[in-house]
Amino acid sequence: MLAPLSNTPRDSAWGSPTLLAELEGREPSGAPEAEVWFGDHPSSPAQVQDGSGRALDAWLVEHAAEAGVPARLPFLLKLLAAASTLSIQAHPSKAQAEAGFAREDAAGVARDAPARNYHDDNHKPEMIVALSDRFEALSALRDLDATRDLLAELGEGAATLRDRLSAPDAAADLGETIGWLLSGDAQRVVDDVIAAASAASSVRFGAELALTRRLATEYPGDAGVVVALLMNLVTLRRGEAIFVPAGVLHAYQSGLGVEIMAASDNVLRGGLTPKNIDVDELVAVLDASTGPAPLLQPEALAAGVSRYAPPVPDFALVRVEAPDHIADVQTSGVAIVLATSGEVSVGGARTTDAVILRPGQALLASPDESPLRIGGGEAFIAEPGA
Structure with missing residues (x-):
């Protein structure tokens, strides 16, 4: 099955008032638009555009095991648009997240409390691929x-x-x-x-x-x-990527990107933010090793198809650049396709009538739709990692 998805932009003080609107070809809302989430995380699940009115987390439970669809996605895909700095932050490992989540639950901290550090029990390695001509970041x-x-x-x-x-x-x-x-x-x-x-x-x-x-x-x-003066300042060009493992200090600065991570919302912040700061917990999860920013090079799979594959099992990201041809793309499980330029046609092994996606639009593809047939523009495919 190919299930179209949508979501509304999340506002944050660091969000851009124009970048997402420009990508989607609409008038700006006048508010800072920071992120659009395409996933089933309960903090902001995508909506399934099949007439059911269901959020993706509930939809996946309903369709679990049908055509190989999982009850939960292992990854969270986002569009991220920054006009100013995000917080100085790091993310926990799986063991740290499990311990922190259980500790805050036992202490009676409400799961939606602003002062809560651990909103789930998962780790949050992440990767961002630049969509804008310049994407600035502090990393490591x-x-x-x-x-x-x-x-x-x-x-x-x-x-x-x-x-x-x-x-x-x-x-x-x-x-x-x-x-x-x-x-x-x-x-x-x-x-x-x-x-x-x-x-x-x-x-x-x-x-x-x-x-x-x-x-x-x-x-x-x-x-x-x-x-920030102790960190690497990096300027990514379009298509370049940074992978941020657990514990690595980072703070994105400006630009538009496609971000993918393990399905988590656990962030430990230390500064440059009006949000909750917990210095002790940040230091507890911090990887204080030094070195260059962790850039990640994609692997070319075919003409116009490349794969960003960080060393985690939760996610990988495939970039398809096919403005004037059709690319056949094998996926490794449930996938989300996000269009970023052109009018992207997406067909599958079982769904021969293509779905048309415009920039900023996405769909979920069940595993039995592989290989996907994609053409007419640029798209990113989120899938489980190796």
């Missing part, structure tokens, strides 16, 4: 030698932090340093570093300093501005 902690070089260019205003990161055990204690910066105990250091970065200029780190000035304007005095 930069190599410490490069960070010390950056801080050296800030002069005396960054001396305390630079000295701390130059200690023999700095790499081992990097998570502790991040917790110290975010805790409020280091506010004088935070203010000094922000002032120094705002006044400095640099050939090597010009983009990082420009971002610091923007973040300091959006979130004055926020320690997350300084933590």
Whole structure:
């Protein structure tokens, strides 16, 4: 079966007022539109456009085992549109999520409480593929030698932090340093570093300093501005991707992308947000290792077909670029097809009458529809991972 899906954009302060509207070819709503979810997560399940009026989570339960349809999807597919920074954040591992969810349940924290950290018991590795010509992101902690070089260019205003990161055990204690910066105990250091970065200029780190000035304007005095200086700043071009495993610190900055993750809404935040912040829990799940941003290269499968396959069983993402031909795409289970340009025709092994999707529209394809036949534009196919 091919079941068309729809959902309404979710608003967040960091959302773009124009990017989703431009993709979908409609007038902007006037509100910041941050995400559209195509999945069955109970926080915002998609609606099935088959006349039943059912949300996808209830629809899947009703159709479970029919044509190989699962009762729950292992992944959550989104369109993400950022005009300003998302929070400094990381996601838990499966074991951490299970323990945290049980702990908050036992403590009587309502599952929809703003102060709740764990909204489900699942991990949340994620990947984003840029749709806009530029997608900016902070991802993973930069190599410490490069960070010390950056801080050296800030002069005396960054001396305390630079000295701390130059200690023999700095790499081992990097998570502790991040917790110290975010805790409020280091506010004088935070203010000094922000002032120094705002006044400095640099050939090597010009983009990082420009971002610091923007973040300091959006979130004055926020320690997350300084933590951002410890992270890799990456500009993705259209079709480029970042994979974010559990525990990796990240904060998307601007642009439009297709995001896929394990079916979870667990986020531990440390700064740059009006939402709930829990520094201790963030540090508890943090992977404080350093290195380059975790870019992910797709594998070419056929003409116009490539697959982004991170090392997790929950999801993979196939990109189909077929404006003037039909591509046959084998899927590995239940799939969601999301159109991103053109008028995309989607047919299947059992449904020969193609469904037409315009940019921003999606459908669920049952496993027995493989191979899917896709043409007329660009689409992304979310499916279970290997």
